[in-house]
Amino acid sequence: MSNTHVEAAFQRSAAAFKNPMLDLLHGRFAPFVVTALSMVFTPDRPKVAVADAHVEVGEVLEQLRGAGYGDDDSPWHLPAGTARELCRQWVKVGWLLPQIDDDVEVYRLSAHAVGALEIAGRVGGARTRVTTSRVRTLLDAVEHLAETTDPDPSARIDRLRAERDQLDHEIARLAAGERPEQVGDEQLLEEAENVLHLARELPADFARVAESIKAMQRDVVTDLRQDIRPTGEVLREYLQRGQQVMESTPEGRAFSGALRLIGDPERIDDLTHQLGVVLHHRFVRLLDPEQRAELAAISRRVEQGVQEVLVAQRRASHVITTQVRTHDPIRDRQVDDLLRDVMSGFHRWMQSSQRGETVEPLRSLPIADVGHLRQSLGDIRPSSTPDALADGDADADFVDADTRNWGGPHYGALEDHLAAFADGESFDLAAAFEAVPDDARRPVDLLGLLEIAHRNGMTEAETISVVEALRPDGTSRRFAFGSVTARTTRGEDQ
Structure with missing residues (x-):
């Protein structure tokens, strides 16, 4: 094995560990972070008010400290500082996302945090097994991929006819009075565990789509403020991107395809009904209570994930459209130039100033010296007397009649x-x-x-x-x- 391959593999691994998800999992306080985030944020509670999150994280920290964790003789470490400081630090490293929801500042888990919690829950739960259902899922996915990419229509016709013959045989067997083939509880348990394994990955996928849309929104707004092209060209391009925001990212395009499968309310209702049928089967007793609750919440988690992405899409479209409509390149450049002048002035002043030196504030703006305007609004006297009125009938020129008869x-x-x-x-x-x-x-x-x-x-x-x-x-x-x-x-x- 050459040094080049080893070095390349090491660089890839080092880059992977810079990901906030792996950083959360291999950190010194990873058990506490996973515990606190999983206790505060649940599938039924994806967003939490900032004040409530600080209180709840503080309660988790106090209970663990009271139980002896974090002591010198304990193998488990707890972070120092208050819950507010910890949450702000988690925001900084990318595990929590602050946002405004109905005029209230809330926290949401980032896609990295959701993925880390999913991995921790999967590893800490039932052991991963090579099961029949998981292998069949893989084979079905490969078969579907091959069918989609195969351009030969005759081969597809043969496959469809084979499927039809198999379905007709099954229908005829059931119509003849034969009972459906019974499946053992152990195999049903494997099927349920495979469903839970697939469902645990959905929240992180939905969160990644929403965050990719928000990142695209920030990029668009940044590019807009730095753009020096004509306003009409900017309007056309960015309004189009705002209207087609879901198609602007790879995650968004993938979600659009998935949305065509799960976006129909009837499909969500069918999914809920099917999960209810499963939960009434006798094999469910082999699942622990957490697995049963997780299985029952799949349809609700799917619906919440779709709603989260759609809300991010609407918000990004609104922000981009508003920024484009209020965009003024000249004004933005003037503001940027003014801020640069202010920063340059601060840098020059810092070089010559001393510690503790006072700065005389500007208490009033200078008054413009305009000669033809009055200096005081209280002086109502005119600057000069008006010209005298002309007296004499010879100066009056009337067209039809002497209008002075209608005077005083x-x-x-x-x-x-x-x-x-x-x-x-x-x-x-x-x-x-x-x-x-x-x-x-x-x-x-x-x-x-x-x-x-x-x-x-x-x-x-x-x-x-x-x-x-x-x-x-x-x-x-x-x-x-x-x-x-x-x-x-x-x-x-x-």
Whole structure:
């Protein structure tokens, strides 16, 4: 045997022992880890809240320490530290998987931990035997593989005809009144042990499929953040991968094929019914209680495994689709550049700083110096006075009619009218308004007269005055108000 072959075999073995599953089994505290994980996580309880897991692992540790395990004279070792520290360490080495389920942080066993527990349970249970059922399982698998790969249709036809003749012979024998061939309890026990052996491998297979989907999800998100291609191209590629996530990994493709066999609810119901028939047979008394419970739970474990994979698939599709829709390459690059600048600044500062040196925090951001904006929102005064309004009819240009007639009161014309009407004496405001020319006898001009009278001093009486105002469009409007006597100072001022 050459040194090259020995070295290659050793490297393969060394790489295999780096696997978390073998690392769990050959570690110093492997008996405790297997015990704790098998007590906390069961087929009916695949996920456990983080707080509950810490408490239960702590109880296992305390009971074993109380029983004398872990002492100096004991051959079995127990780890130091609290249950929380142990669980965090198991997460770090890949035996536990933390995740959020319904807003609660939970632990799940990884595929490596499930495989390690399956191996430990198989080795610690009944001894493995070369049985008729196990050999027949192998022969049936090889025969099915050969039939699938054989391209000769005539050979397949011969095999199908042979199977049909055998089935017809069995049907005719039973129809003639003969009893079915009786199988001994020892052979049935072998068949049941083979079924349990095959069923123990399913949880680890399902866990590996779910973890491969999650790993693909992480790879897609990482590649997406580092992608510098156009956004449209990224959208098309990653949305397609998100929709076909089950076909993106070898484990997922294998599971898709298996799902076509076990995904039908009727098949699960048939499996449950068949297991019930088996459990009512007299040979079951040869199985220990744990084997009977494990045999009865096969259909439920299959259903839970399928559900776990489908949940991982839906979650990965949702995460990938959400990341793609919110992906902004420019923004991501800006964030990455900013983080790199911050880290570079920390490195430069660490080289020149001393232990215990204080850092003056940035208490406020600098204020931008913009000249045309006010410095204080409390100063409502404009920066400059507005330009004076132009005065003069020559500046007005009207198309159809003078729209100023629909404006406010003509104060100048009204004051001139009052000066001529009252000649500095007191006057009745209603009479003064009736004497106003028609073009200045609008409703707003009545308000203008009242304003002038109020400014110059007026007296109200209990009697009611009624006046008629003319609008610019020729319509009239009557107004009633308390009689007002006023005087004007226009003439006296002049």
